[in-house]
Amino acid sequence: MMPGTSSDPIITLIGAGLAGALLAILLSKRGYQVELFERRPDPRKQAGHAGRSINLALSTRGLHGLQHAGLADTVRQRSIKMPGRIIHTLDGETRFQPYGVNPSEVLYAISRAELQHLLLDALAHTPNVHLNFDTKCVEMHLAQQTLTLSHELTGEITTLIRPHVIGTDGSSSAVRSAMLRTPRFDYAQTYLEHGYKELTLPPAPDGTFQLDPHALHIWPRGTYMLIALPNLDCSFTCTLFMPFSGSVSFEALSTSDAITMFFEQQFPDVVPLIPDLVKDFTANPTGSLVTIKCSPWHYRDHLLLLGDAAHAIVPFFGQGMNCAFEDCTELDACIEAETPDWERVFAAFFSRRKPNTDAIADMAIDHYIEMRDHVADPHFLLQKQIEQELAKRFPKQYIPQYSLVTFQRIPYAQAREQARIHERILQQLSAHINHPDQVDWQQAEHLIQRELPLSREGAA
Amino acid sequence: MMPGTSSDPIITLIGAGLAGALLAILLSKRGYQVELFERRPDPRKQAGHAGRSINLALSTRGLHGLQHAGLADTVRQRSIKMPGRIIHTLDGETRFQPYGVNPSEVLYAISRAELQHLLLDALAHTPNVHLNFDTKCVEMHLAQQTLTLSHELTGEITTLIRPHVIGTDGSSSAVRSAMLRTPRFDYAQTYLEHGYKELTLPPAPDGTFQLDPHALHIWPRGTYMLIALPNLDCSFTCTLFMPFSGSVSFEALSTSDAITMFFEQQFPDVVPLIPDLVKDFTANPTGSLVTIKCSPWHYRDHLLLLGDAAHAIVPFFGQGMNCAFEDCTELDACIEAETPDWERVFAAFFSRRKPNTDAIADMAIDHYIEMRDHVADPHFLLQKQIEQELAKRFPKQYIPQYSLVTFQRIPYAQAREQARIHERILQQLSAHINHPDQVDWQQAEHLIQRELPLSREGAA
Incomplete structure (x- = not known):
């Protein structure tokens, strides 16, 4: 760990998982001293895996974050392109459905461990980054800005004073526990x-x-x-x-x-x-599978929650890591805009990001409900077929929610807003029919021009 | 504290506030040994008050609970009848609005301290109840059924094994903290x-x-x-x-x-x-002012949350204590129906009570929003005037939400359901008018007969 005299612009990250490692690289690029404390041992020295990590599907938002760190190409090389999904029916048939409309719209499959190693290796070559494994955050006193750490192997307890701490310690965040003790902290785990x-x-x-x-x-x-x-x-x-x-x-x-x-x-x-x-x-x-929402994400200029620590979501939209990486680039933008006032940095990040992480959390739940309840509903399937046709006929105006979330970087809240418009359009077009052939395409064009004018799409 | 050999049917309550004290009396009446551990000192030995307790307005549900304990008359004697509210306008005028339609529909103002003393005095005369003040619950291990207590004055730490523990320790419940560590416990504080x-x-x-x-x-x-x-x-x-x-x-x-x-x-x-x-x-x-919702409220047959510990609500409907007292009588009914299977007692209580405490929590928030946003809205005030007239003209069918919650004991969820019907009726009757004189009373009668038939009211 670092000396931490008051003249050092140290940023302290609790948690060196995917978001913590990426954020450390971005902070270092901005010239900060960064120290990370990670409860677990160095995963690169471990064999095997924990057996509970869902494989990751990296998409546009996540790649954008990696690009900022100069890692997008390396990561793409260590991953497998998935241009679509293959549906396996009960009778053994398979059906390929492309994810996007052009060849660049693909997902990249990568194992969490693989990506983690890659980021840690990059971190090792990043200047001014001090990475401490086996170090657990056991206590924080926000008013005093102290941080008590316990070394998992030696049992040694250290208390440090640190001005700016970012909790990147995931959905069961220890840093968030400190926030839970602050007045009027809204919190929900579902x-x-x-x-x-x-x-x-x-x-x-x-x-x-x-x-x-x-x-x-x-x-x-x-x-x-x-x-x-x-x-x-x-x-x-x-x-x-x-x-x-x-x-x-x-x-x-x-x-x-x-x-x-x-x-x-x-x-x-x-x-x-x-x-x-x-x-x-x-x-x-x-x-x-838990959804976590809380508010606010920061305590003055001292503490910030980021990634799953601030907003864990369910995996049905494949956006957990992508969203956390987008957090990193968004925080980077807030640092650029608001430093040296770290309270403004944190407040800007929270107010800019919160509506969007709420939106992706809700969209991921909606996807779960869709999968659970609607997948066998003929009217829902009819709407999906009409949607595909709309996307084909009006490619610049009707961009399905999945594409907006996965292959674009418009704010999640805007993607949800567009999806609500889509829902209304599909409801009207499917109201009195039972086959996509029966769609009134003149009505469709009229609805699209009215509800999804090109200027909107331009904004997207 | 009690010896706690396995042959004793001991029920342990953490928290001897209003709900804990009332529940202890009801449990004693059923023949159980009851022990209570209360973090605070005996309030009867204290002077003054904490300066943050909202005065309490006791109404039908709360009185019903006190009746079960044989305390309703005593409490009424120590309280002040409030048959209505007096509104003070900015220019100093006052306006009296009765709460109910008959003289029995009144609120009883009582100070929390007064009621607490009364309940503790009654508890002192209740057989088989052991009340321990200055005793804080510091830890619970649910799987081992252990309870670690710390004496606030001596610092003595005791660990007990107790089969059935009920958390009646209020909105910042220590017992709920143990539940928070169980798998898939939904929790929200707002x-x-x-x-x-x-x-x-x-x-x-x-x-x-x-x-x-x-x-x-x-x-x-x-x-x-x-x-x-x-x-x-x-x-x-x-x-x-x-x-x-x-x-x-x-x-x-x-x-x-x-x-x-x-x-x-x-x-x-x-x-x-x-x-x-x-x-x-x-x-x-x-x-x-916090709303707390969680699920489930029990851990097997070992632990149960009750009152504010399970469902803290905001005070704008005056139902916090009334709801907690209703919890006590409802748990009493579940004990009668389901013992000796305490898991079934707890599960029945949870499934019976949860929709209703969610409903009163939401109604209390709605009241807050009403007060905050609608009170100056002329259309809202018009609807309120129409409502008063409907309640007068159709007293058996149109019972306003306030009365259903305050002066009746129909489940809160049913009261909310009725209120939603009322809202629809008021919307229709007020749609194109701006004065209650313009109401179409034939339409009103038609709507009331269709939406609020007498048989429904009978169920209330």
């Missing part, structure tokens, strides 16, 4: 009824991919679904999303027989591909 | 932008009331308001509700001059009645 479990779909005996690697695979089954993302070693990381309890649930799958039967009935094409299915299923933990 | 400050309006020099004691006095002023409730000693407890920050706010009233000027401009009739206005205002703390 869990889904669904949990998730990770399973590994290994490479074929000849070392090749067992499924098409250039796609995100989805086995949608109503109240539960399986997804798979490719890894560079030719394996796939699968994630099963399912209710914790109920007739079809993690609770109900309590025996080897029940697990086997469930997979054979619901995902018959997957069973031969995962030889260790029951073992994996039994050994791996069942993760929970 | 503060209002308004705070409150208590002021004492003393008796006149001749020892008499300075205002009419048989009313709740209100000085509504848009974004802020003052209220006053009578005390038995001929004083009034006043509470000023106001935003924390902004042009008219607690923050803005930072000097004696500002405070004096504000009161002279906004509450000119009050100024001569509170000689220590500036001293009181400066010395008394500014309280915050």
Whole structure:
């Protein structure tokens, strides 16, 4: 850790996960001394993984953040392009759906561990960054600006005075606990009824991919679904999303027989591909899915929450990391605009970012509800078909919500606003019909011109 | 504290506030051994008060709970009847508005301290109740069913094993902290932008009331308001509700001059009645107003949250204590129905009570918004006038929300449902008019018969 005399412009980050590491690089580029304290050991020295990390799908917002750090190309090289999703139906058929309309609109599959290593390696070559592993933040006194740290191996306790601390310590943030003790701090943690479990779909005996690697695979089954993302070693990381309890649930799958039967009935094409299915299923933990919202994110000029620590979201829009990386570039912009007044930096970041992180949190929940309740609803499917046609016919005006969130960088709140307009248009166009052929395209054009004029799209 | 051998049917309550004390009496009546641990000293041995307790307005639900404990008459004798509110306008005029339609529909003003003493005195005469003051719950391990207590005076730490623990320790519940560490516990704390400050309006020099004691006095002023409730000693407890920050706010009233000027401009009739206005205002703390919602309220058969610990609400409907007392009678009913299976007792209480406490929490917020935003809206006032007339013309069918909540015991969620119907009716009746004389009473009768048929009211 650093000497910390008052003349040093030190920024202290608690948590050297994805957001912390990227932010440290951006801060260093601005000339700050940065110190990071990370509770866990250096992951580059560890074997294996925790068995609960959903594979990551990097998209435009995340790449933009990495670009700022000069890392976008390196990361792209270590990832696998996914130009679309492949839907696996119950009868074993597959259907490819492209994500975007042009070749650049693709997702990049990368394992969290891979990306983490890359960022830490970059950090090691970044000047004025001091990275401390195995160091847990056990206490903060905001008024005194003190930070008490415990070394996880030696047990040594240190108390430091630090002027500016940023909590990048994830959804169960210790830094946020300090904020919880400040007056009138709004806080909400809301869990889904669904949990998730990770399973590994290994490479074929000849070392090749067992499924098409250039796609995100989805086995949608109503109240539960399986997804798979490719890894560079030719394996796939699968994630099963399912209710914790109920007739079809993690609770109900309590025996080897029940697990086997469930997979054979619901995902018959997957069973031969995962030889260790029951073992994996039994050994791996069942993760929970939480949305966290709080307000404010900062305490004067002393403390700021960023990334999952400020706004954990559920993974159904694939935006958790992308949103956290966008936080980093947005904070960078606020630093540029408002320093040396750090209270204004933090306040500007909060007021600029909060409506947008609320919006992506809500859109991710909406996606979950859509997946859970609407996917089998014929009227919903009709609207989706009309939407595809609208996007084709009016490509400059009707940009689907998924594209706005995934392949553009317009503020999330604006993307949600556009999506609400889309919903109204689709409701009107689908009101009295039951097939996309029956759409009144004159009415459609009229609605689009009125509700989505080109000037709006220009703003996007 | 009690020996706690496994043969004793001990119920342990953390917190001997209003809800804890009442619940202990009800549990004792059912034959249980009850022990209570209260962090604070015995309030009957203390002089003065904390200076932040809003005076309480006891109504039907609260009285029903006290009735169960045989205390309703005693409490009524120590309180002051308030058959209505007196509105004080800016120009010094007053207007009396009765709360109910018959003489029994009144509120009872009682000081929190008075009621607390009464309940503790009753508890002292209740068999099988062991009350421990100055004893703080510092830790709970739910899986081991242990409870670690610290004696506030001696510092002695004791760890007990207790099978059934009920957290009646209020909005900043220590018991709830243990629940926060259980998996998938939903939790939200949401503060209002308004705070409150208590002021004492003393008796006149001749020892008499300075205002009419048989009313709740209100000085509504848009974004802020003052209220006053009578005390038995001929004083009034006043509470000023106001935003924390902004042009008219607690923050803005930072000097004696500002405070004096504000009161002279906004509450000119009050100024001569509170000689220590500036001293009181400066010395008394500014309280915050929080809504707390969480789910679930219980951990297996071991732990339950009740009252403010489970569902703190804002005071604008005067239902905080009334709701907590209703919790006690509802839990009593679940005990009757479900014991000896305490998990079923707790689960039944939660599923029965949660929709209703959510409803009163939301209604209290709606009341706050109404007060804040709508009170000066002519269309809102028109609807209120139409409502009064509907209640007069259709007394068995159109029972205003305020009466349903305050003078009836229909579940809060049903009261809210009725209020939504009322809103629709009022919207239709007020749509194209600007004076209550213009109401189409035939349409009104038609709407009432259709939306609020007598059979529904019978269910109420």
